[in-house]
Amino acid sequence: MFRITARTVLELGSELISSDIIAFYELIKNGFDAQSKTGVEVRFDIVVPKHAVSTLAKQIVKGGDIETLRLAVHSEIMESASAAAKDGFRALINQVTDPEELLSALWEAERRFNTIRVSDTGTGMSAEDLEKTFLVIGTGSRKRAIEAALASGATKSPFLGEKGIGRLSAMRLGDHLRVETAKQSDPALNFLVINWKDFNNVDAMLDDIPVTPTIGGAKPSEAWSGTSIIISDLTENWTEARVREMAGKDLARLTDPFADAGGRPRIALFWNNDNRIPIATMPRELLAAAHARVRGEYTVVKGEPQLVITSEALDLDFEHPPETQVVTLSRADLEGLVIGKDGDIDDSALDSVGPFSFEAHWFNRRRLLRTDTTGQLMALREEQNRWSGILLFRDRFRVFPYGDDDDDWLDLDRSALRRSGYTLNKTQFVGRVNISRVGNPNLVDQTNREGLRVTPEQQVMLKVLHYAVQDRLGGFLREVERQYKGQKIDLSDAKTRVKSLEDRAKAAIARLRRLSPDTAQTDVEELQQTLAEFSDFAAKARVRIEQVEQESRQMIEMAGVGLMVEVVAHELARATENALRTLDGLKGPEVPDRLRGQFANLQAEMKSVNKRVRVLDPMSVSGRQRTELFTLNEIVKDAMEAHQAQFSRHRITPILSLPERPVRIRAVKGMMVQIIENLISNSVYWLDIRGQRDRFTPEIRIAVSSDPPTLIFEDNGRGVAPENRETIFKLFFSLRDSKRRRGLGLFIAREAATHHGGRLYLEDMADAETGRLHRFVLELPQGAQQ
Structure with missing residues (x-):
């Protein structure tokens, strides 16, 4: 069986109660847990502050006439302190006859008569409670009561605390503790005295330190109940200014300052007798x-x-x-x-x-x-x-x-x-x-x-x-x-992320070149060529962003380019690093065959990234983007091919419904690409979210029709809540996780549609299964069709 040394209690207290305000918090909270009828009072009774005692001690050590030294001590006694504390302090000082005795008496008086008292008028404790509850560290009575409340469906906890260690707070404030308490049925007060210095004996075990409750002393009244925690031999220098500072911020924020003042738990703070210090309230x-x-x-x-x-x-x-x-x-x-x-x-x-x-x-x-x-x-x-x-x-x-x-x-x-x-x-x-x-x-x-x-x-x-x-x-x-104010989007974050992703891809390719056998070097070179094409695309995109910024135009082009560059950069970094991880794991005599299979997968992914770069390239052309003639069928097919590897990786089935006669439109091709890319990006994320929870076949459906030119995009993911039908198009609104949250995609897509006189919206017809919205509609004006 374990035995515990006495000094373990001191270590436990110092670890658990890390500051003075937490010590006060624990003592005050205990008062409310005792169902105090009048709140909790904290009273400082400081006869001579610790810093003044230290100064006097230095003066006494230097020597001098005993009466002069005694007068110096008396002159530092604060008249605002309680009469009992002042009288006790003076009595000790007056009985000495030489400087050496005066020095000892001064320290003893400071230890005994500078006190902090925390009082409540709660249920109080009997002598048995002191023995079986207060002196049991980690008692489980409150925890059991809280668990019972939880099990019963109660709306309020019977206690604020449950661990049974708050009583150790007193040792943070001072080395001497006196508890005065009584229940309403008790005929007299119950006392408990603890000198925490007794626990500092390195050889003593916990049960070697005698701590026993006693009974004696009259209650304030026959029906009175409550508890007073009196702490002396204080460890800190307490002054009125310091107590006022604590009242102005720390104690003011101890209970909810947003609540009405009358409804907050009552905490009354006093400095020396009845000099009440107000605890700040929030105006x-x-x-x-x-x-x-x-x-x-x-x-x-x-x-x-x-x-x-x-x-x-x-x-x-x-x-x-x-x-x-x-x-x-x-x-x-x-x-x-x-x-x-x-x-x-x-x-x-x-x-x-x-x-x-x-x-x-x-x-x-x-x-x-x-x-x-x-x-x-x-x-x-x-x-x-x-x-x-x-x-x-x-x-x-x-x-x-x-x-x-x-x-x-x-x-x-x-x-x-x-x-x-x-x-x-x-x-x-x-x-x-x-x-x-x-x-x-x-x-x-x-x-x-x-x-x-x-x-x-x-x-x-x-x-x-x-x-x-x-x-x-x-x-x-x-x-x-x-x-x-017509402010533009700042894309410095996106630029930084793209540079980081590009560096990751370069590092992975360099290591692949070192690790790959000669038979795979062609595949690595193709990968490096893809990176070169992407770097060129990113450079053109940066030029385009700067041009748009200089033209002070709205951000549909600038942000769209930046966002798509980041998406492709992520795909490139992911593919190269996956290939490197695969290569690191390939060991044994069968490496060549397995390596060929893995590089075949990598090659397919690189082809997909190449297509993504080519599809997005119209967005980064130098100079102002201009309208051109093309078909909706064409850009939808290109987008699906560019995402083929991604769809395969996420097990998404793309379903196209394209008219036999292509729908020809005159528009800015890069902006149309932006719209489709952003819709796909959202779908892949939310299909994954559902796929992690449900067994189903993820699908993306795209249909194109004419009169007017229309693109319908839908998936069978989680959908959008009807009340957020318009909110999802707001700038910076996103419901993705923090790693993937940008809040630009749908905003940019709608701006691109508006730029062409069209509209992008989410149909308000809810799905019968989810009760949510799944269908986006891009509708271009009749005049856009050629």
């Missing part, structure tokens, strides 16, 4: 002054998750009316958005995460820093600094460290560095996320109170929050800016 005017905001509600009803996100652009420092966008996402959308194609998280986590809500109010800090003659901006700036951060609350109490100044739990700062335009840094937000113990049983704290444990449910919540704040709100603000 309603602060949130009303936000420049933008996003709100969300994640629900799970009868096993079906749903996310509703509302984004608002209120005042973006240019002329625009208030704009609002509401997006509703169901299970099918969330599987693509949160789970994605890589399968890092199981689908069940979308249900087991439970319901949660959030709101984040964004402030343009550049505007807050402007010259201010009235003081209003300065006051607003100070309040925004005080409350900045997106905090996490469980049952109205904060989960640390989310929202701290040095915590970027939603990865906002790093994401902001990669973007131009609106930089949604964490310090620009005032926000909260609400969860509950009963509603979110799988979102549990780490033992050291430093955030939530990494679980599939925690990952789901993080992905949803990041998407709502960074992608939905950020994309919406950029769309509003483009709409009212």
Whole structure:
């Protein structure tokens, strides 16, 4: 059987309680768990602050007249301290007769009479409770009660905590603990005294340290119940200024500041006697002054998750009316958005995460820093600094460290560095996320109170929050800016990704050349030629992008080229690296035959990439793209051939319905290619998402007809929710996972259709099986037909 050394308790406390505010949080939370009728009071009683004691000690060591030294000590005693503490402190000082005794008395007085008291008027504890519950570290009584509440379908947890280690918080604040407590039925107070220094004996075992409750002392009244935790021999230097600073931010954010002040749990803070220090409350005017905001509600009803996100652009420092966008996402959308194609998280986590809500109010800090003659901006700036951060609350109490100044739990700062335009840094937000113990049983704290444990449910919540704040709100603000200021898309991200993918392909080909036998060198050379053709295509595309930027035209050409270059670059990098992995795995005497088969596959893929480059080449021609005469049949066939290897890899069956008489149109060929390519790209992603969950035959159907020239594109994937029929065409809107999320494709496709006087839309006829929309229609004007 294991035995535990006494000093293990000290190590456990220091590891689990990492800061003063977490120590206070645990002690305060315990008071509310005890069902305190009047909230929790925290009282500092400081006779002489620790820093003043240190200064006096140095003076005493230097020597001098005892009366002079004693007067120096008395002069530092704070008159605001309680009478009992002052009297006790003075009595110790007055009984000494020489400097050596004075020095010892000074330290002893500081240890005994500087105290922190945390009190509640809850149910209290009997002597038996102290023995069998308080002194049992990790007691399971609360955990069992919470599990029973969960099993019964209760809507509220009976306790905020469950681990039974919060009592160790006291040792963070001081080395001496005194508990005074009683139940309503107890005739007297029950005491427990612990000197944590006794546990520092390296040879002592835990059961060698005597800690026994005692009974004695009158209760405040016969019916009184409650608990007081009195901590002395304090480890930190506490001053009124420091306590006020803690009240202004840390304690102010301990419970949900967004809630009405009257509805928040009562925490009363006092400095020396009845000098109450107000705990800051968030002014309603602060949130009303936000420049933008996003709100969300994640629900799970009868096993079906749903996310509703509302984004608002209120005042973006240019002329625009208030704009609002509401997006509703169901299970099918969330599987693509949160789970994605890589399968890092199981689908069940979308249900087991439970319901949660959030709101984040964004402030343009550049505007807050402007010259201010009235003081209003300065006051607003100070309040925004005080409350900045997106905090996490469980049952109205904060989960640390989310929202701290040095915590970027939603990865906002790093994401902001990669973007131009609106930089949604964490310090620009005032926000909260609400969860509950009963509603979110799988979102549990780490033992050291430093955030939530990494679980599939925690990952789901993080992905949803990041998407709502960074992608939905950020994309919406950029769309509003483009709409009212005519801003163009910044493609620096795409350019960087293309360069990275190109470098990966080059590295893979170089290694293939070194590893491949002479019989396969022809295939490697063909692969290198494909890369050369792609590099030439990418160079022409970059030139075209620069021309479009210089012409200050809208982005349908520029963004379309950039997006397609990235898609092809990804295919090229993927194919070459797959070939390299295959080659690395080929060993043994049968290598030549197997190698020929693998390079045959690689050759087929390279031919497909070559076709993709040739099909897309009209998009990157130098100079302004012009209309030309061609047939819809032709570009549809070319697109299908170019994607043949991809369709085969994803087991997609393409079904074409083309008229015998080709439909001839006059249009910008590159733009028509953009439309088809973007529709295919979306379909492949969502067919994969369904294919990972259902047994079915993925299909893409394309039909072409005339009078007017029309292309109908549909698949049997997950489809689009009817309420998002128009939203999917919005700039920067995407429901793909974070690795593949751009939000440009359908927007560009519709812009290309509009450029020709046509329209691209999603038919509002829902599929009988999915209840969602699957059919895109590209309809060109009658005049486009030749």
